Amino acid sequence: MKNPMYEVASLLLEKLLLLANLRLCSVGPGAEEEEEKRASYYDTTCFKRGDLLEVPRTLFVHFGIYLGDNRVAHLMPDILPAFTDEQRQIQRMVTNKRLILGVLARMARIRVDTVEDFAYGGSILVNHMDEAFPSKALCGEEVARRAEKLVGATAYSLLWNNCEHFVTYCRYGAAVSFQTDKFCETVKMIIRDQRSVLASALLGLASIVCLGLAPSTTLPTIIIPFFLWMAG
Helix, strand or coil, X not given: CCCHHHHHHHXXXXXXXXXXXXXXXXXXXXXXXXXXXXXXXXXXXHCCCCCEEEEECXXXXXXXXXXXXXXXXXXXXXXXXXXXXCHHHHXXXXXXXXXXXXXXXXXXXXXXXXXXXXXXXXXXXXXXXHHCCCCCCCCHHHHHHHHHHHCEEEECECCCECHHHHHHHHHHCCCCCHHHHHHHHHHHHHHHCCHHHHHHHHHHHHHHHHHCCCHHHHHHHHHHHHHHHHHC
16 A cells, blocks of 8 residues: 555655656556567676676766676665555666655665666666776675675765765775765865856845845845855
């Protein structure tokens, strides 16, 4: 039986996404054909137990650890375990609604899926991070055992505990995220650039002109440029 709180949260999020013109993945006519297509897309014979798999996306890279027998352990934000303990429901593919609500609630799960469900049609890079990581990779069996030991519910943080932290801990013994480091460096550059102070002040003044003089518009117009100027 579905939890009513989850249903309400899902419905609200779906409406917001529709208003934002975002298309949610849904099962419809041709879904079975698409599944078959994806299932035949990957040759898992070239993967070894303990391999680090990367799937480049538009805005980020998703990571997982290959466990053998067409299984991949990967960390995914997921709100559903907060509402149900039924493993059959939880093990179904994580939808966009479940994922976004999981990010907002800072809840995730290290789960085991097929290579097809993990990659979802994307190209897969194998052990690509070995070249960039300062530490030598552990042996494949140790990597896979670490991943299997961590399977289950976990906290989620976009910056401090994401799928990249999970795989780097398993393969190299240190939880690191190059994506997070790059994001933080970009934020630092924006803060250090004094033009951001002027831009935030102009945006604040524009909000006052459009929305009127009120604490909700005046305070951010003063505080944000001040902190940017002090931090820069």
